Structures are given as C-alpha cells and as structure tokens.
Amino acid sequence: MSTASPLAVSLESIASCFEGIIPASICTCSADGRPNLTNLSIVCCVDSRHVGLSYQFFNKTRKNIAQNPFVQVVVVSPANMRQYRLDLRYERTETEGSLFEAMKTRLDAVASQTGMSHVFKLRGVDIFEVQDCRPINAEIGGDALPGTDFLPKIEEFTARLEACSELESVIDVSLDALSALFGYEHSFLMVPDENGNRLFTLGSHGFGESGIGSEAWMGEGILGIAAERREVVRTTNFSRDVLYSNTIRSTVQRRGEDSLLEREIALPGLPEIQSQLVVPLVNQHRLLGILCLQCATVGRFLSDDERVGRIAARQMAASMALLERAESAEPEEIPRRPYTVQPTAVSTVRHYTADDSIFIDDAYLIKGIAGRIFWKLVQSYVQGGRVDFTNKEIRLDASLQLPDFKDNLEARLILLRRRLQDHCDFVSLIQVGRGQFRLDVQHQLKLEERS
Amino acid sequence: MCMASEHPLSISDELKTFLEGPASVLAGTRDSRLMPEITRAWGPRVSEDRQHISLCVPLATSRKMIDNLDGNGEIAVTFSLPTNYRTFQLKGRNATIAEPDSTDLAAVGRHRDAFASVNESLGQSRERVEAFWQAEVETSPVLVKILFVPEEIFDQTPGPGAGREI
Missing domain, CATH: 1.10.10 (Arc Repressor Mutant, subunit A)
Incomplete structure (x- = not known):
C-alpha cells in the first residue's frame, strides 16, 4: 500500500460513476510499451482508495495487467456527463467473498434474464489501488453532487409500518410509503410458495395491471436469483429489450408447458424497464419474499437507494414475521349469517x-x-x-x-x-x-x- | 507528418464508413514509465490513400497525451458504436501532432453532431450529450490534431471473441 496524498476528486463524490450507467473504458500497457484500450463492463467502488473491475474474459487487458500493473480508467457521471480519469495500480484478484458474490449475482441476474449465462461468467474481481482521480479536464473542479437526506423519510417509513396490524396493510402501506416518501412509484412484492419453488405476487403499486398472483421461478431471472441467493440485485441500465413477463412466458414455452400459459398471470412491469432494484425480505435467515422497484429512467436506483431498499425490506420482513406470530391468537366468535337472497344470474x-x-x-x-x-x-x-x-x-x-x-x-x-x-x-x-x-x-x- | 510505416494497412470502405461515423472515439497513449493515459477524440478521418488516420483532441484534456506522443509515438484508438457496442481498435507506433485545418474542424463538428444524434436515439437528450464534450473545452477551445498509421486493427466487439486481429 502506498501512502498516497488525497485524491483530487474523492471516489465518494462521484459515486454515480460506478453504477454502470455509462460504459467505462480501460487503458493498459504491455511490457513492450503498446497501449491497449477497451470497454469495461463493471467498475465498482470498493472503498475510498480502491475500485474493483470485473474479470470475465482472458484477453489483452488481462495479459497487460500481468506485465504492467499501471492502468487508467475513464468513468462518466450519469448525472452531469463529466468524465474522470482514474490512475490505478493492480493489487489482487478476488475469486470469492462478498464483493465477488455481489458482482456475480449482478452479472448472473442479467445473464439469466438475457439467456447469456454461459457467456457472462465472472472469473474474478480485480482490485486496484486508486492513485489519482481527476476530471478529464484537470483545470476544472470535480463538482460533487448534493446528496439526499434520507433519514427523516426512513423514520417516517418505519412509523407508518409500525401502525400496521395485518399482513395486507404491511404490504399496502409499505408500497404506498415507498412511493410517497422516496418516489419509488412502481413496486411489487412477491412471497414464496409452500415448496419454496416459486414466488407469487401479493401486492403491487403503480402499474396498469396489478399482476397479483403472477409467479416467478426461484433461481431464474433477476427476481428468482435475488430470492434464491438472498442478495440485492440492482440494475441501472437494463437492456431495453428484456421484459420480465416475456421471460416468464418464454420459460414456460421452453419447458413445453404451453398449456399452462392460460393459467399464467403476467408479472407487473413497466413496458420499458430501465432501472430495477430487487431486495430480498429476510427475517432470521428465512426468506419471506422479495421487494421489486422499477423505473423507466436509466440510473434511477443508485447506491443510496439500495440502502433505503435494504432498510425498508428489513423493516417489512420484521413486521411480517411479527404478524405471523400474532396471527395465531384466537379470533372472537362472530354470529354466522345464513344467506337469504336468491340471485337470478x-x-x-x-x-x-x-x-x-x-x-x-x-x-x-x-x-x-x-x-x-x-x-x-x-x-x-x-x-x-x-x-x-x-x-x-x-x-x-x-x-x-x-x-x-x-x-x-x-x-x-x-x-x-x-x-x-x-x-x-x-x-x-x-x-x-x-x-x-x-x-x-x-x-x-x-x-x-x-x- | 506521419513517418511511413513498415507494414502499411489499407482501410476498407466499410471500415472507413464505421470509423468516420457516430462512434465514441478514445485514444490511449503511455508515458516512459508505461503509465497509460486515455483521451477522448473527435472528428476522425481516414486519408485518401487509406493508410493514415487523423483525430482531434482538446488541448485542455490532452497535455499528457501530447507529451506521451512526443516521447514515444505509441497510440491505440478505439471506435465504439453506442447502439450496439460494435468496436474496433487501431494501433500505431508513430503518431505525430499537428495543427488542425478547416477540414479537420468540420469533421469534428460532423462527428459531434452524429454522436449526439445516435445518443438521442438511445434516449439521451442532445443537451446532455453536448455537456459531455463541453467540459473538455471549458477552459480552452483549442484542438490539436493527431496523425498515425495503423499497423494493427482488432475487432473488439465485447464478448469472448473480442480482440481478433483483422
């Protein structure tokens, strides 16, 4: 580790550059001095002095890094389109652990959704020390973006949830509050079936068709992978072509269960999903469901939104688990009313x-x-x-x-x-x-x- | 002017059209310590004899690149189409620096316009795309011309087959 001076622009202040919204580029150089320039699929911010780059293919970039640890990456802020140069020095490659798993889940989810699982295999995460980070025009400043103060909203969210005494109100109040407080206008909640093979939609907010009752297979697609691995999957620049309901339908067709299509309900979904955040609802290591937020805007869900999603999901899961226990309480007896009206239809x-x-x-x-x-x-x-x-x-x-x-x-x-x-x-x-x-x-x- | 290459390649009509189209163009150079430097370039042109490439870079973003080229002339340039990530990389060893003429500046204008249009078709407003290069020239509008002879051309379209030499 070097005892480097502070970066001209801190990585935290350009966090949105690491969301994968606008592709980054990497330049490496071979031992004999030939530069090589290519696109990068994922650059993530590991800490204030380190970034992680996805290693998927053994290519010229990998060969050069083995010969010469110095590389440069250019990232672009989706907020204001400013470009930043990052001078990096290769440190190590991680092939397991939380960083690797998180990046793998993100890649696998998109690959599974697009039928490219065999192509997008993550081999490792290359960790680089950031030696400098500066605007591409070094004479102008880095102008960090103002952050949103989420604390009062989170407090309000938990207060609204605390007042819910039934599962149905937990679902409705949560989805309403996510929209009203955080502007997450399109959301749905799925719960696992009794075998844990599928998830079904129990509540939705902000879609033309509610999609209540629609299903997803555990372990398949973004929803199923997030549920099975109990990991958050955040896609910020999702392929325009992929619609979840279509995927479910084609999965059914692929399995030769066309006759079942009649009994398939389309998942709630925007016609053009550009950003999606899927958060598992987990309480005491038990999967209680998943929360899915969608947006038609590229880069809607950033790392702070992921944190909000995680907090909301934990609160929701805790409320759901509490109500499960309370539900076994005895109901009061009510008089049974015999039916008297004889309808004609x-x-x-x-x-x-x-x-x-x-x-x-x-x-x-x-x-x-x-x-x-x-x-x-x-x-x-x-x-x-x-x-x-x-x-x-x-x-x-x-x-x-x-x-x-x-x-x-x-x-x-x-x-x-x-x-x-x-x-x-x-x-x-x-x-x-x-x-x-x-x-x-x-x-x-x-x-x-x-x- | 460019020094003559030992292995001149001839750029096909199809590739010329691609290189002079709405692609995102980035140039990579390196210093004497083999530290790489990336610079965004504009207005690429293929010469009449199909053996030379010229590009323009803003002076404000290319001081290190100019030093690097003065020192060693090594250059790699990628051309990547935002709509489908189709990408080519051209490498040369003898890049030189010159002052752009009116034809070069016109090519820069056309390239920026085409680049903005193709990004507009992807849902990026023209205003946002313009902001992309405006910061590059915020402190100085001066452009510098880079000339080189490509010795190697690679099809760099992302995927397991990326890097195939043409």
Whole structure:
C-alpha cells in the first residue's frame, strides 16, 4: 500500500460513476510499451482508495495487467456527463467473498434474464489501488453532487409500518410509503410458495395491471436469483429489450408447458424497464419474499437507494414475521349469517383437481392452495349456505391439506381476495374482523369438478 | 507528418464508413514509465490513400497525451458504436501532432453532431450529450490534431471473441 496524498476528486463524490450507467473504458500497457484500450463492463467502488473491475474474459487487458500493473480508467457521471480519469495500480484478484458474490449475482441476474449465462461468467474481481482521480479536464473542479437526506423519510417509513396490524396493510402501506416518501412509484412484492419453488405476487403499486398472483421461478431471472441467493440485485441500465413477463412466458414455452400459459398471470412491469432494484425480505435467515422497484429512467436506483431498499425490506420482513406470530391468537366468535337472497344470474365455478385451478365462467382465477381454499369456500356456500368463515377453521381444516406454514394462509387469502377484486365482480371476500372474512356472492353458483 | 510505416494497412470502405461515423472515439497513449493515459477524440478521418488516420483532441484534456506522443509515438484508438457496442481498435507506433485545418474542424463538428444524434436515439437528450464534450473545452477551445498509421486493427466487439486481429 502506498501512502498516497488525497485524491483530487474523492471516489465518494462521484459515486454515480460506478453504477454502470455509462460504459467505462480501460487503458493498459504491455511490457513492450503498446497501449491497449477497451470497454469495461463493471467498475465498482470498493472503498475510498480502491475500485474493483470485473474479470470475465482472458484477453489483452488481462495479459497487460500481468506485465504492467499501471492502468487508467475513464468513468462518466450519469448525472452531469463529466468524465474522470482514474490512475490505478493492480493489487489482487478476488475469486470469492462478498464483493465477488455481489458482482456475480449482478452479472448472473442479467445473464439469466438475457439467456447469456454461459457467456457472462465472472472469473474474478480485480482490485486496484486508486492513485489519482481527476476530471478529464484537470483545470476544472470535480463538482460533487448534493446528496439526499434520507433519514427523516426512513423514520417516517418505519412509523407508518409500525401502525400496521395485518399482513395486507404491511404490504399496502409499505408500497404506498415507498412511493410517497422516496418516489419509488412502481413496486411489487412477491412471497414464496409452500415448496419454496416459486414466488407469487401479493401486492403491487403503480402499474396498469396489478399482476397479483403472477409467479416467478426461484433461481431464474433477476427476481428468482435475488430470492434464491438472498442478495440485492440492482440494475441501472437494463437492456431495453428484456421484459420480465416475456421471460416468464418464454420459460414456460421452453419447458413445453404451453398449456399452462392460460393459467399464467403476467408479472407487473413497466413496458420499458430501465432501472430495477430487487431486495430480498429476510427475517432470521428465512426468506419471506422479495421487494421489486422499477423505473423507466436509466440510473434511477443508485447506491443510496439500495440502502433505503435494504432498510425498508428489513423493516417489512420484521413486521411480517411479527404478524405471523400474532396471527395465531384466537379470533372472537362472530354470529354466522345464513344467506337469504336468491340471485337470478347463474355462473359456473370450475375446479381442476390436478392443479387446484379455478375458472369462473371460463375465466382463469387462481390455482394452487388459494384455489383449493376458494373451492372449499364455495362448496360450503352452495351446500350449506355459509358465508362467514374464520382463518382458524381454514387452517385447521384437514381436507385442505395446508402446508405447515403459518404465513401462507394469510398470504393466500390476500391473494384470493385481490384476484377476485381484479377479475370477478360478483364474488368477493370481505375481511370482517381480525381473522374472519365473509364470502359475498351476487350470482347463483354452479360448481363443476374436473380432473 | 506521419513517418511511413513498415507494414502499411489499407482501410476498407466499410471500415472507413464505421470509423468516420457516430462512434465514441478514445485514444490511449503511455508515458516512459508505461503509465497509460486515455483521451477522448473527435472528428476522425481516414486519408485518401487509406493508410493514415487523423483525430482531434482538446488541448485542455490532452497535455499528457501530447507529451506521451512526443516521447514515444505509441497510440491505440478505439471506435465504439453506442447502439450496439460494435468496436474496433487501431494501433500505431508513430503518431505525430499537428495543427488542425478547416477540414479537420468540420469533421469534428460532423462527428459531434452524429454522436449526439445516435445518443438521442438511445434516449439521451442532445443537451446532455453536448455537456459531455463541453467540459473538455471549458477552459480552452483549442484542438490539436493527431496523425498515425495503423499497423494493427482488432475487432473488439465485447464478448469472448473480442480482440481478433483483422
């Protein structure tokens, strides 16, 4: 390590240059004095005197670094388009550890999304000491950008969340507050299914189609990789061509499950995602879901936004975990109201036992556990006229074969309620008290069971 | 003027069109300690005989580069198209410095305009792209011309095959 003088421009003051929004360039020089210039895929800021460069291919740049540790990198600020020269000296290559894993996750997520996994393999992160950092026109200053004071907003966010006593309000209040306080206008929240194989969307904010009930495979694409590895994935200049819903659909097609497409709900998503931040919701090492923020502007989510996302996600996960424990408390008994009105319109509810999917008048509603619960409710309604139910009786109902997962029932009921809201105007599920809900049906229902 | 190269290459029509198009152009040089220096260049031109390349660089950003070229003449220049990252790198050993004439300055104007247009098509406003080079000439509008004879040309389009010599 050298005892170098302070940098002309501190790395912290040009943090947005390390977001990968505008490509950086690197110039190396061979031992026999031939310069070599190329584009760089990732330059990250390691600390105030070090940067990390992705090492993906063994190329001329790598050969030159082995011969001569001095390199220069030019980065560009996406905020004001100023260019900065960084004089670097190669120190070491990391092939494991948190820095390597974070960069690998970022590359893998984008590679998985674009079907380029075999091409974009991260071999290592080359760590360089920064010997100087200065504007490309050395005669002008570095003009750092003013930072945003996030503290009061974070305090307000936690205050709003603290007042939530149900899972549904945790989701809605969080997504609303992320928009109102931080300007993250487009967001959605997904939770894992009972097997941990898939994630499904339980809440969304700021999209034309809510996407409630849409799914993603664990370990696939940006959402699935963030969830599986429990790592934040931030993409700041995402390929214009990639849409998440399309990827899900093509994955289904690739697997030869075209017939399932009818039962696939498109993920919430902007038509042109340019920036995305996916943060896992983890509490005591357990994955409770993922939070996804999207924006149509390039470079919307910077490192401070990532910190805000992490804090918000931890708070949300903690609230969700607390409510899970509270939910097992006994609900008060409510009088059961028999249904009296005999509606005239008739609708058919069809249940496919193979995947518990439900179709109402040939329109897909839901599948899986939520479908099984819905089938049970409408059976009780049609056969016995019941409209009032408690979470507890559903949970204890052996015929439903619910997984041994406390959080899942509440999540499934929210999912079911929201899918009905979005897609059926004559059946609704109304929360009538803590741990209790009512099935409100305006049509006569005809039930059909198929394999 | 450029010294004659021992291995002159002839630049094809297709490559000439690419090099004189809206690409992002960066030049790399090095000092006597083999410390590299990157400078953004404007208005690249391929000579009539297809063997020489000229570029302009702002004096304010190229003082070190000029010293480097005075010392050793080694240069590498990349041309990268912002729309698809198609990239070529040209290397020469005998780069020299001259004063740009009106043809060179006109080429700089055309290049900046084309560069702004192609970035506009990617969603970058013209104002932002103009800010890109304005800081380079904020303290001095003077441009310097660099001339060299490419001895090696590489297809540097990113990916595992990058670096293939043409």
